[in-house]
Amino acid sequence: EPEVTQTPSHQVTQMGQEVILRCVPISNHLYFYWYRQILGQKVEFLVSFYNNEISEKSEIFDDQFSVERPDGSNFTLKIRSTKLEDSAMYFCASSDLAGGHTGELFFGEGSRLTVL
Amino acid sequence: GQQLNQSPQSMFIQEGEDVSMNCTSSSIFNTWLWYKQDPGEGPVLLIALYKAGELTSNGRLTAQFGITRKDSFLNISASIPSDVGIYFCAGRIGSTFIFGSGTRLSVKP
Numbered sequence: 001e002p003e004v005t006q007t008p009s010h011q012v013t014q015m016g017q018e019v020i021l022r023c024v025p026i027s028n029h030l031y032f033y034w035y036r037q038i039l040g041q042k043v044e045f046l047v048s049f050y051n052n053e054i055s056e057k058s059e060i061f062d063d064q065f066s067v068e069r070p071d072g073s074n075f076t077l078k079i080r081s082t083k084l085e086d087s088a089m090y091f092c093a094s095s096d097l098a099g100g101h102t103g104e105l106f107f108g109e110g111s112r113l114t115v116l
Numbered sequence: 117g118q119q120l121n122q123s124p125q126s127m128f129i130q131e132g133e134d135v136s137m138n139c140t141s142s143s144i145f146n147t148w149l150w151y152k153q154d155p156g157e158g159p160v161l162l163i164a165l166y167k168a169g170e171l172t173s174n175g176r177l178t179a180q181f182g183i184t185r186k187d188s189f190l191n192i193s194a195s196i197p198s199d200v201g202i203y204f205c206a207g208r209i210g211s212t213f214i215f216g217s218g219t220r221l222s223v224k225p
Contacts (some may be wrong), residue, residue, distance in 0.1 A: 004158075031211055043159065043204060043215040056212050091158050097211055103147055105206065105213050107158035 002026045004108035006092050012114045013082055021077045021111045023092030032075045033093040033105070034067065036060065043091065049075065082115045089113075119143075122205055122216030129195055130224050137203060137219040138189040145207035148181050148188040153202045153218075162203075163190070195223050 005024045013019050025032050034046040048055040049067055066078045075094075079086055089110045097103035122139045129135060139148070147166055151159035163174050165181035165188060172179055178191045188205055200223050205216040 033213070035215075042217040043206075045212060045214060048211055050211065056210075093213075095211075095213075097208075103208060104161060104164050105149060105208075106161060107151075109158045110156075112156075 002028075004092055004094055004106055006090075006108035006111050008111055009109065010112045010114070012116065015084060015115055016081050019079045019082055019086075019113060021079075021090050021092075021113070023075045023077070023108060024073050025075055025092065025094030026096075026106060027073070029094035029096050029106075031055070031095040031097045031103075032067075032069070033095070034077045035091040035093060035107075037089045037091065037110075039088070046077075046090075079113075082113075084115050087113055087115045120205060120207055120214055120216040122219060124219055125217070126220040126222070128222045128224070131195060131197060133195055135192040135195055135199070135221060136189060137205075138187060139205035139207070139216045140187040141207060142186065143207070143209060144185045145209055146185075147208035148179070149206040149208070149213070150177075150179050150188070150190045151204045151206065153204060155201075159204055192221075195221075197223050197225050199223050 007022045032049045036044045045058050047057040047061045064080045068076050091110045092108045093105050095105045120139050120141050150162045153159045163179040168185045170181040176193045202218045202220050204218050206213045
């Protein structure tokens with residue numbers, strides 16, 4: 001069964017360092033998303049991406065964050081200069097929303113980011 | 117921004133009991149999704165609802181898309197220990213999916 005895959009599963013970094021989280025969405029999906037979940041809290045929307053550009057973004061997605069689809073399969077989230085409060089689980093998701101599909105959202109297993 | 121109010125926040129039930137949880141919003145949604153999340157894992161899609169009034173079942177799970185399109189509920193019948201986890205609702209507006217704050221379910225054998 002097709003699935004969303006994410007790497008790394010866990011990354012530990014020093015405050016101020018750059019981090020890149022990687023995702024391979026489901027191959028025939030056209031909408032890609034990043035969500036964040038701080039331990040014990042709700043799943044928060046960061047950004048959606050369609051047709052090689054950001055479709056929507058939340059207040060959390062400030063200038064420290066960027067997304068990119070560098071090739072036909074990968075979708076990345078970059079945090080330019082990490083802060084302690086960036087420590088969270090980051091989930092990539094993809095949807096078959098476009099093309100007349102009704103739209104279900106499928107998640108990867110997540111990348112746990114720990115900022116020291 | 118849009119917000120989903122999910123309740124209850126947590127539930128402690130005996131194995132075999134039925135469970136009900138719901139999400140409400142002041143916004144109208146095009147799609148309602150229900151997810152289960154186990155510790156350290158990503159949310160797993162349980163049920164998807166696309167039309168107002170739609171009632172859909174998946175095994176012991178039943179969910180409904182409210183007539184006003186502003187709410188949804190999820191029922192779990194005859195709970196078992198492996199039902200333990202956090203259940204999230206999600207509503208779609210346009211291409212954005214917004215999540216509720218989750219219902220933490222504990223099941224005592």
